[in-house]
Amino acid sequence: MTLKTIVETAELEAFRLALFSAGKKLAFVPTMGALHDGHISLVKQARQTADAVIVSIFVNPTQFGPGEDFNRYPRTLTEDAKKLAEAGCDAVFLPNIATIYPEGFQTWVRNEPLENQLCGASRPGHFRGVLTVVLKLFNLVRPELALFGKKDYQQWRLIEKMAADLNVPLKVIGSETVREPDGLAMSSRNRYLKPEERAMAVAISRGLKAAVEKYKAGETNAATLTGIVAKEMASQPAIKVEYLTICDQMSLAPVGESVKGPAVILLAAQLGTLRLIDNMELNPAG
Amino acid sequence: MTLKTIVETAELEAFRLALFSAGKKLAFVPTMGALHDGHISLVKQARQTADAVIVSIFVNPTQFGPGEDFNRYPRTLTEDAKKLAEAGCDAVFLPNIATIYPEGFQTWVRNEPLENQLCGASRPGHFRGVLTVVLKLFNLVRPELALFGKKDYQQWRLIEKMAADLNVPLKVIGSETVREPDGLAMSSRNRYLKPEERAMAVAISRGLKAAVEKYKAGETNAATLTGIVAKEMASQPAIKVEYLTICDQMSLAPVGESVKGPAVILLAAQLGTLRLIDNMELNPAG
Numbered sequence: 001m002t003l004k005t006i007v008e009t010a011e012l013e014a015f016r017l018a019l020f021s022a023g024k025k026l027a028f029v030p031t032m033g034a035l036h037d038g039h040i041s042l043v044k045q046a047r048q049t050a051d052a053v054i055v056s057i058f059v060n061p062t063q064f065g066p067g068e069d070f071n072r073y074p075r076t077l078t079e080d081a082k083k084l085a086e087a088g089c090d091a092v093f094l095p096n097i098a099t100i101y102p103e104g105f106q107t108w109v110r111n112e113p114l115e116n117q118l119c120g121a122s123r124p125g126h127f128r129g130v131l132t133v134v135l136k137l138f139n140l141v142r143p144e145l146a147l148f149g150k151k152d153y154q155q156w157r158l159i160e161k162m163a164a165d166l167n168v169p170l171k172v173i174g175s176e177t178v179r180e181p182d183g184l185a186m187s188s189r190n191r192y193l194k195p196e197e198r199a200m201a202v203a204i205s206r207g208l209k210a211a212v213e214k215y216k217a218g219e220t221n222a223a224t225l226t227g228i229v230a231k232e233m234a235s236q237p238a239i240k241v242e243y244l245t246i247c248d249q250m251s252l253a254p255v256g257e258s259v260k261g262p263a264v265i266l267l268a269a270q271l272g273t274l275r276l277i278d279n280m281e282l283n284p285a286g
Numbered sequence: 287m288t289l290k291t292i293v294e295t296a297e298l299e300a301f302r303l304a305l306f307s308a309g310k311k312l313a314f315v316p317t318m319g320a321l322h323d324g325h326i327s328l329v330k331q332a333r334q335t336a337d338a339v340i341v342s343i344f345v346n347p348t349q350f351g352p353g354e355d356f357n358r359y360p361r362t363l364t365e366d367a368k369k370l371a372e373a374g375c376d377a378v379f380l381p382n383i384a385t386i387y388p389e390g391f392q393t394w395v396r397n398e399p400l401e402n403q404l405c406g407a408s409r410p411g412h413f414r415g416v417l418t419v420v421l422k423l424f425n426l427v428r429p430e431l432a433l434f435g436k437k438d439y440q441q442w443r444l445i446e447k448m449a450a451d452l453n454v455p456l457k458v459i460g461s462e463t464v465r466e467p468d469g470l471a472m473s474s475r476n477r478y479l480k481p482e483e484r485a486m487a488v489a490i491s492r493g494l495k496a497a498v499e500k501y502k503a504g505e506t507n508a509a510t511l512t513g514i515v516a517k518e519m520a521s522q523p524a525i526k527v528e529y530l531t532i533c534d535q536m537s538l539a540p541v542g543e544s545v546k547g548p549a550v551i552l553l554a555a556q557l558g559t560l561r562l563i564d565n566m567e568l569n570p571a572g
Contacts, residue, residue, distance in 0.1 A: 009453075104537070105451050106397050106398060106399050106400065106447060106451060107395065107396070107417070107447055107448045107451035108397075108398055109393060109394070109395055109396075109452070110393070110396060111392050111393050111394075112394055113392050114392065131393070132452075135452055136451075136452055136453045139452060139454055139455060140453050142455070161392060161393055162393045165391050166393055166395070166418075166421055166422055166425060167295075167422045167425035167426050168425055169425060169428070
């Protein structure tokens with residue numbers, strides 16, 4: 001299996017049309033590169049459900065705030081291409097910034113009620129950038145399905161909602177978070193954790209897992225459940241919790257006093273210069 | 287020629303797929319109904335360039351402000367269907383509001399720099415509603431081309447820009463404004479002009495035409511050209527000018543002191559309870 005590298009939209013269109021003419025089903029995995037096993041599991045899942053898989057690698061400037069890590073976001077293209085080829089990916093789309101955002105670009109996609117909630121509260125403009133670039137990529141690639149990791153839970157739900165709200169003709173699939181053996185959710189930014197931070201970071205998934213287990217044992221009080229995570233976080237004072245909340249899986253609204261329907265416990269925290277997020281669903285999706 | 291009436295999106299999908307399988311090219315004319323010769327000229331133009339034509343009639347609630355005329359916007363479905371059948375339209379799509387905006391709808395398309403300019407200045411949220419519904423209709427109908435009247439010049443340009451910015455795979459065409467014999471731009475709302483207002487309203491197109499002629503005779507000073515229209519407006523004190531400006535045809539930025547590139551003179555005015563808009567390009571499109 002050779003991996004086709006596509007930079008120009010005309011090449012992408014030719015690739016897409018060839019598959020389409022042959023009646024082949026195309027799956028799409030949009031990424032920012034620096035691929036880890038979480039991304040690769042999406043590619044493998046795509047491989048199982050479609051005839052062809054295309055991955056995009058585009059570090060999207062509009063989803064980074066002014067003080068954020070756009071410039072130091074990891075770029076590891078050679079390793080990424082090798083991993084994609086091994087995983088059975090057919091093509092990788094590597095658009096230039098000027099292709100995606102030509103001069104005078106001015107039309108944006110926004111989820112107005114949710115874009116400033118959760119991660120959006122500390123990252124103004126982030127989800128506007130995410131939704132806009134993802135819709136553009138959807139329109140360029142025009143796949144039958146697109147896969148996203150649940151680790152970025154709010155991102156996944158907002159993209160799923162965008163596709164439904166704007167009648168985008170494809171299926172959005174959320175796939176389970178892939179974790180390190182000790183439980184840490186895989187993330188392209190984890191490589192920047194110092195060894196002592198890496199050791200501390202595991203407290204996040206340990207806390208979330210403890211809350212899920214308590215829920216499964218019958219506890220439905222939201223404050224009790226978040227309290228379990230908070231206690232774990234308190235054991236690592238270097239980890240500064242940004243938010244810790246239980247939300248409805250679909251609406252992302254806080255559940256209130258007790259967990260009734262499908263819910264997810266979400267956390268964001270600062271550790272050194274890094275911002276870490278993680279979440280776990282408390283019960284099956286609605 | 288019989289006109290097919292489509293209400294549900296599943297019927298629309300079947301209609302679209304049948305054409306697509308037969309290799310036929312589909313053109314789309316989105317409207318709010320109350321069709322006049324301007325709409326019909328779009329349908330006829332569509333007919334000439336495509337194998338099939340679909341028109342949507344949807345009075346889009348999200349593009350009307352709280353104090354605006356959503357409830358009294360004219361609805362003339364029987365006459366509309368007759369006109370469409372005569373013009374060679376293949377299908378009319380009449381979605382319900384609940385189909386377009388199901389409960390919990392929350393994703394919007396916005397042209398942030400231009401949505402509050404010109405008509406947007408007095409109609410907050412208007413272009414957000416227009417762009418969102420048009421993108422939804424584009425995704426539902428998936429035509430090869432879509433036609434809009436230049437009478438709503440800013441609307442046309444913002445839709446054209448949206449399609450380009452978001453990589454929507456279709457061609458947006460702007461078509462010349464159709465006018466009454468005396469010059470008044472056709473509009474669904476004109477039926478609400480009282481006879482004396484109807485007589486006054488012609489001053490708008492008369493003023494714009496005089497400015498265009500002055501430009502063609504060599505005058506490039508923007509203030510002189512708008513002054514010609516202003517003078518005509520002053521002759522009808524019942525007409526309250528909301529804006530009168532000369533803008534670049536593409537960016538819609540005011541041209542400044544003198545007209546150099548492709549420009550358009552635009553006017554909005556209040557006459558009784560009605561808001562009227564009109565415009566004329568001063569020179570060929572860039």
